[in-house]
Amino acid sequence: xxxxxxxYFQNLGLIIFFIGMECFRxxxxxxxxxxxxxxxxxxxxxxxxxxxxxxxxxxxxYLNLAANISIxxxxxxxxxxxxxxxxxxxxxxxxxxxxxLLLTAQDxxxxxxxxxxxxxxxxxxxxxxxxxxLESLHIQFWLIFSTLIxxxxxxxxxxxxxxxxxxxxCALSSMIAILLIPILGIRYLMDRNxxxxxxxxxxxxxxxxxxxxxxxxxxxxxFHFSFVDYLTVFFTRNFISPFIGVNIYSFAxxxxxxxxxxxxxxxxxxxxxxxxxxxxxxxxxxxxxxxRIDIGILLLALIEMQFISIYGAIxxxxxxxxxxxxxxxxxxxxxxxxxxxxYLSANLPIKGQYFCYVVILWIxxxxxxxxxxxxxxxxxxxxxxxxxxxxxxxxxxxFVAWPGxxxxxxxxxxxxxxxxx
Numbered sequence: 001x002x003x004x005x006x007x008y009f010q011n012l013g014l015i016i017f018f019i020g021m022e023c024f025r026x027x028x029x030x031x032x033x034x035x036x037x038x039x040x041x042x043x044x045x046x047x048x049x050x051x052x053x054x055x056x057x058x059x060x061x062y063l064n065l066a067a068n069i070s071i072x073x074x075x076x077x078x079x080x081x082x083x084x085x086x087x088x089x090x091x092x093x094x095x096x097x098x099x100x101l102l103l104t105a106q107d108x109x110x111x112x113x114x115x116x117x118x119x120x121x122x123x124x125x126x127x128x129x130x131x132x133x134l135e136s137l138h139i140q141f142w143l144i145f146s147t148l149i150x151x152x153x154x155x156x157x158x159x160x161x162x163x164x165x166x167x168x169x170c171a172l173s174s175m176i177a178i179l180l181i182p183i184l185g186i187r188y189l190m191d192r193n194x195x196x197x198x199x200x201x202x203x204x205x206x207x208x209x210x211x212x213x214x215x216x217x218x219x220x221x222x223f224h225f226s227f228v229d230y231l232t233v234f235f236t237r238n239f240i241s242p243f244i245g246v247n248i249y250s251f252a253x254x255x256x257x258x259x260x261x262x263x264x265x266x267x268x269x270x271x272x273x274x275x276x277x278x279x280x281x282x283x284x285x286x287x288x289x290x291x292r293i294d295i296g297i298l299l300l301a302l303i304e305m306q307f308i309s310i311y312g313a314i315x316x317x318x319x320x321x322x323x324x325x326x327x328x329x330x331x332x333x334x335x336x337x338x339x340x341x342x343y344l345s346a347n348l349p350i351k352g353q354y355f356c357y358v359v360i361l362w363i364x365x366x367x368x369x370x371x372x373x374x375x376x377x378x379x380x381x382x383x384x385x386x387x388x389x390x391x392x393x394x395x396x397x398x399f400v401a402w403p404g405x406x407x408x409x410x411x412x413x414x415x416x417x418x419x420x421x
Contacts, residue, residue, distance in 0.1 A: 010113055011103040014120045018099055019092065021124055022133060025371065029134050032403040033084040033384030036135030040401035042071045043083065044410045051076075061218030063210055065172040066094070066143065070136035081385045087136040094139035095132075097166070098146045099123055105153050109346040118360050119342055125367025126242050127334040128327040138328050140174035145335050147180055147203075148301055151187050152294055152339070155195040167199050171206020175215060175312070176332070178207040179304045183297055190293055218314075225311050228266050232257060233320045234306050235270035235277075237330040238337055245366045246323050258321035284344070291347045298340050305332040378404035 023030060035043055038059070046054040046068075054072045055065060074086035102110060102119045110116060132138040147170045150163045171177040181203055188196040236257055244250045260267050281299050285292050309329040310317060319325045345356035381404035382390070391397050391412065401408035 007111075007113075010116065014103060014116060015096060015099065018096065018120055018124055021371075022092065022095060026134055028404070029088060030085075031383070032381060033082075033088075034135070034403065035084050035087065035401040035408070036131075036137055037401065037408050039067075039071065039087055039135060039137045040399070040408050040410045042067065042137070043074065044412065046071045046075045047412050058214050058216060061216050061221070062175045063172055063214035064137070064140060064174070066090075066139050066169055067136045067173065070139070081388045084384050088134045090136040091132075091134045091139055094136075094142040095134075097142055098149050101146055101149045101153070101159075101163075104159070105149075106156065106158055107154050109343070112346065115342065115346045118345060121364045121367075122338045122342060122360065123335070125364050125371065126338050127331050128237075128241060128323075129331055131327040132331055140170070140176070141328060141331050143170035143173055144176055144180070144332060146170070147177065147184075148298070148336065148339065150199065151180070151184055151297060151301075152343070155187075155191050155193055155199070157195065160195065160198075164198065164202055168202045168206045171203050171210055175210060176305070176308055177203065178211055179308060180301070181207055183301055183304070186300075187297060221312050221314055223311060224317055225307070226317070228271065229261070229310060229317050229320075230306060231271040231274040232261065232267050233310060233317070233330075234333065235274040237320060237323075237326075238333050239273065239277075241323055242334065242337075242363045242366065246370050250323060254321045254323060258318055261318055261321065281340075284348075288348065291343070294343060294347075295340065298336055298343070302333060302336045302340070305336060309333060380404075 028034075042057070042059060045057060045059075049057070051072060054075075055068045056063070057068055070087050070090040073090070074083040078086055099120060103116050110119075132141050143166060146166050150166065170180075181200070184196070184200050184203055188200050236254055240250050240253060244253075257267050257270065278299075281295065285296050285299070288295075309332065310320070313319070313326060313329045315326070320330070341356055341359060345353055345360060348356065381400070383403060387397075387399050387403070391399065395414040396411070398409045398411050400406055401410065
């Protein structure tokens with residue numbers, strides 16, 4: 001009974017469960033070894049460049065310091081046979097980070113085991129994060145999520161340096177982090193303590209370096225915005241998938257939305273559904289003063305993330321109307337809605353809490369049903385280690401970044417060659 005009731009062992013059990021289920025979700029990645037898509041381009045660059053050139057490499061129009069360091073570690077710290085497992089491990093580490101912040105927080109609303117269990121299930125089951133799991137290229141999104149949690153939690157000396165490091169690394173790994181500066185600024189004006197000021201300064205310093213020194217507009221991005229697409233994408237990707245699941249019905253519905261938008265027509269139901277959600281959130285802010293600041297901050301973050309996910313996406317906006325695409329661009333809005341739901345489940349009056357419990361259980365069940373929706377590696381594919389063995393005998397052989405998926409391929413020179421710039 002001591003182990004069951006002890007918060008330390010509860011959190012340890014939840015984290016072990018969280019890690020185990022994520023690894024169980026994609027066993028082929030651990031079996032075969034994998035670089036996720038553009039990770040292979042970063043690794044190919046790092047293979048022939050120095051440490052400084054690698055960690056400062058601007059790819060996709062911005063500095064991704066966290067991914068660059070992970071790629072450098074994969075090239076340098078282990079034999080080539082194990083390189084993909086470094087980036088996989090790094091991705092898993094940052095995947096755990098926001099959950100760790102929630103489980104170990106000292107805030108009163110996170111002390112009940114039920115709330116921490118809900119947090120574990122929601123983060124694991126609800127957001128579409130196949131594009132963000134077990135790889136280092138997109139750990140920036142987990143850093144942004146962690147930053148949002150830091151903004152939401154009370155500002156105290158507890159975990160001070162861990163939180164400071166997350167904020168600075170987040171700003172140096174993503175352009176999106178710049179949008180969090182005004183949100184953290186609002187939080188500082190509410191809290192008025194030196195820890196918030198310290199956090200704000202670090203986020204601003206990182207954002208300044210990112211925007212004024214590293215940023216370079218990437219032409220492949222859409223830079224498109226439409227209010228109709230804003231509402232339609234918001235409803236279809238944040239409610240259809242989590243509440244209905246990935247199945248023939250949701251695919252058919254999104255295909256109908258796709259056809260409407262291709263003909264420049266307005267999908268009425270998604271637009272009304274999105275508007276009703278925002279009205280509900282405004283009502284909660286008005287009705288319950290005790291949660292007004294926290295929910296207002298999360299709502300502002302949600303509005304910003306929905307805008308930037310559409311405006312800065314690579315490819316046309318209609319790609320959002322396919323449930324298997326653009327998962328990284330809808331992850332942040334989905335995870336913020338999860339965070340809002342989790343917060344409301346612990347802070348609303350009892351009837352509101354029961355309503356949230358029902359919603360949490362429903363979307364968790366849908367998430368369990370869709371848990372195995374992930375690509376599998378072809379059984380005949382060479383593992384990464386086998387590819388390295390083949391390459392050592394023939395350096396002209398191309399590597400398949402993800403064994404079994406012959407889309408992302410790259411070559412390495414036989415010996416490390418560093419540019420002496």
